[in-house]
Amino acid sequence: MIRLVRFDADDTGVLIGEGADARVLDVSASLGALDPRAAEAMAAHVAPGASWAGLIAGWGTHHREAITRLQEQAQSGRTAGLVLRPAAGVVLRPPLPEPAARVFAMGGNFPMHLAGAVAKLDLPDSVKQGTKADTPPWGFFVIPYTTVGPEAEIAPPAATRHFDYEAEVGAVLTGEPVGADGRVPIFGYTAWNDFSIRDPAFKLTKVDHGPLTWSLQKNFDTANACGPCLVVDEGASVEALRIVCRVNGEVRQDGTTAEMNYSFGEIAAHISEYLTLRPGDMILSGTPSGTAMEGGPEGRFLQDGDVTEVEVDGVGVLRNQVRLGGASA
Numbered sequence: 282m283i284r285l286v287r288f289d290a291d292d293t294g295v296l297i298g299e300g301a302d303a304r305v306l307d308v309s310a311s312l313g314a315l316d317p318r319a320a321e322a323m324a325a326h327v328a329p330g331a332s333w334a335g336l337i338a339g340w341g342t343h344h345r346e347a348i349t350r351l352q353e354q355a356q357s358g359r360t361a362g363l364v365l366r367p368a369a370g371v372v373l374r375p376p377l378p379e380p381a382a383r384v385f386a387m388g389g390n391f392p393m394h395l396a397g398a399v400a401k402l403d404l405p406d407s408v409k410q411g412t413k414a415d416t417p418p419w420g421f422f423v424i425p426y427t428t429v430g431p432e433a434e435i436a437p438p439a440a441t442r443h444f445d446y447e448a449e450v451g452a453v454l455t456g457e458p459v460g461a462d463g464r465v466p467i468f469g470y471t472a473w474n475d476f477s478i479r480d481p482a483f484k485l486t487k488v489d490h491g492p493l494t495w496s497l498q499k500n501f502d503t504a505n506a507c508g509p510c511l512v513v514d515e516g517a518s519v520e521a522l523r524i525v526c527r528v529n530g531e532v533r534q535d536g537t538t539a540e541m542n543y544s545f546g547e548i549a550a551h552i553s554e555y556l557t558l559r560p561g562d563m564i565l566s567g568t569p570s571g572t573a574m575e576g577g578p579e580g581r582f583l584q585d586g587d588v589t590e591v592e593v594d595g596v597g598v599l600r601n602q603v604r605l606g607g608a609s610a
Contacts (some may be wrong), residue, residue, distance in 0.1 A: 282512060282513070282514040282517070282595065283348055283352060283512075283513040283514070284296040284510035284511070284512055284596075285297060285333075285469065285511040285513055286305060286374075286376055286508075286509065286510045286511070287373070287374040287375065287376050287377070287430075288305055288371040288372060288373050288374060289372055289374075290329045290330070291329055291330040291374055291380075292307060292308075292309060293308045293309060293326075293327040293328075293329075293331065294306055294308055294366075294371075295308060295348065295351065295352050295355070295564075296509070296510050297352065297355045297356060297365070297387050298368075300327060300551050301369070302358075303367075303369075304355070304365045304366060304367055304368055305365070305366045305367075305368050305371050306351060306352065306355050306363060307364040307365070307366060308323075308327045308351065309324070309327045309329065310364035311362060311363045311364050312319045312324060314351060314354060314361070314362030314363055314453065315347050315350065318325065319345075319346070320346045321344055322344070322347075323336070323343075323344055323347055323348075323444065328342070331379075332378060332379035332381065332561065333378040333475070333561055333573075334379065334559065334560045334561040335560075336454070336544045337378065337455055337456070337560040337561055338455075338560045340455075340513075348515075351363065353512070362438065362557075367568060370584045372430075372432075372447060373431050373432070373508055373510075374429075374430045374508075375429060375430040375505075375508055376430075376471055376507065376508050376510055377428060377507065377510070377563075378453055378509040378561030378562075378563070379561060380415040380425060381426070381560075382425070382442065382561055382563055383422075383562045383563065384422065384423035384428075384451070384505075384562075384563040384564075384565065384600075385420060385422060385548070385562070385563065385564050386420045386421050386422070386424075386449075386475060386499070386563065386565040386567075387418060387420040387541075387543065387548060387565055387566060387567035388420040388421065388567065389419070389542075389567065390418070390420075390541050390542050390566060390567025390568075391536060391540050391542065391567050391568060391569045392542055404557050413542070413543070418543045418548045418551045418552075420565075420567070421496040421499055423499070423504075423505055423565070424496075424500040424528070425575070427500050427502060427503070427504045427505055428504075428505040428506065428507055429505070429506050429601070430506065430507070430508045430509070431506070431508040431599050431600055432600060432601065432602075433503065433506060433597075433601055434503065434601070434602055434603075435476055435503045435506065435601050435602065435603045435604065436502070436503055436604040436607075437476065437478055437501055437503070437504070437605065438447075439482075439605075439606055440486070441478050441480060441605060441606075442480055442485060442582075443478070443480050443482075443485070443574075443578070443580075443582045443583050444476065444477075444478060444479070444582055444583040444603065444605060445476070445477045445478075445572050445573045445574050445580075445582060445583065446477075446526055446528065446533070446534075446572065446573070446583060446589050446591075447474065447475035447476070447477060447526075447568035447572055448473075448474060448477060448524050448526035448534045448566060448568055448569065448591040448593075449473040449475055449524065449565045449566045449568050449591075450470055450471070450472070450538055450565070450593055451470060451471045451473040451523055451564075451566075452470045452519055452545050452563060452564050452565075452566070453467065453468045453470065453471075453511060453561060453562075453563050454466070454467060454468065454549065454558055454561070454562045454564065455467065455560055455564065456558055456559045456560035456561070456562065458553065459546050459549050459550045459553065461549065462546075463546045463550075464544070465545055465546040465549035465550070467519055467545065468513060468517050468561075469511040469513040469514075469538045470512055470522065470593070470595075470596070471507050471511045471512065471593070471595040471596055471599075472508065472509075472515075472524075472591045472592065472596045472597070472598075472599040473505065473506070473507045473566075473591065473599075474498065474507070474526075474589060474591045474599060474601065475504075475505055475565065475568065476503070477498060477499055477504075477572075477574075478497075478498040478499075478501070478602050479498075479573070479574050480498075481498055485579050506591075506597075506601045507599065508599050509596070509599060510597060514595065517595065518544060520538060520544065521537050522537060522538045522594045522595075523535075523536075523542070523592075523593070523594050524536050524537065524538065524566075524569055524591070524592075524593055524594055525590075525591070525592045525593075526571065526589065526591050527589070527590040527592075528581075528587055528588070528589055528590075528598060529587055529588055533571045533572075533573075533581070534568065534570065534571035534572070535569070535571070536566070536569025536570065536571075537569075538566055540569060541566055541567060542567075545564055545566070548564050549564060552564075583603045583605070584603070584605065585603065585605040585606060586602065586603065586606060587602070588602050588603075589601050590601065
């Protein structure tokens with residue numbers, strides 16, 4: 282398993298170790314430890330701010346071997362030529378394939394969550410999902426540059442009154458087509474928190490209008506958080522990943538991707554009818570039951586200073602603090 286991170290000035294790294302002993306291997310600064318040809322082939326794809334699309338596209342041919350070699354050296358203590366930084370001393374950025382990555386977010390994809398929302402809210406018929414035969418996968422597009430990393434502050438517009446969390450899995454695609462088994466090849470996955478303004482659901486404000494909207498209740502600055510790493514593990518399955526969300530240490534959501542109404546493969550197949558999926562495109566799973574919205578207007582919505590944690594198998598904990606009403610730390 283390789284845990285890719287972005288850190289500091291959007292550099293590419295590999296997370297080594299756990300807890301207080303965790304370190305970040307600076308890949309770009311450590312290329313001298315590789316064979317010159319391997320280093321040259323990888324350099325452009327791991328430079329600060331570089332898109333990971335090329336890294337993903339060439340993963341099966343040579344990039345995987347090079348990254349694995351650097352990781353094994355770091356883990357064995359053979360650090361000659363490597364640049365390792367204490368994880369506590371760097372700023373982890375969202376591990377997106379690139380800042381403007383295409384991110385397709387699913388709506389209502391966990392039946393229990395959808396049922397809870399439908400029971401409490403006057404939702405349009407287009408949201409009240411029936412059977413798969415009735416309704417295709419649906420959702421919204423995440424606007425680039427609305428996503429932040431672990432420990433980043435989440436600050437919705439000052440007038441927000443009902444602010445919600447949604448723990449999810451973000452899957453990064455290889456760009457290869459859906460297989461005969463119905464699964465889509467996935468490069469890696471990360472933890473995601475889809476923060477949401479629920480005021481429009483309770484008719485307290487008008488943010489978006491009609492079936493074709495900006496989805497600004499999902500796409501304000503700091504609306505999304507992901508991280509701390511992107512898990513790249515070809516032996517791992519994304520079909521039954523556990524997703525846990527805690528608010529101030531209390532578990533609010535606890536589900537798995539096995540509960541998804543539409544699998545990642547089914548979602549990718551539907552999108553592929555209209556768009557060519559590329560290396561680095563992302564699909565968000567949707568969220569399990571337990572969101573504040575399911576409690577209606579009196580639900581347990583986020584308050585100023587609350588700390589959210591999203592934990593996904595293998596990824597670790599995505600932690601963020603909420604600032605409401607224009608407050609700042």
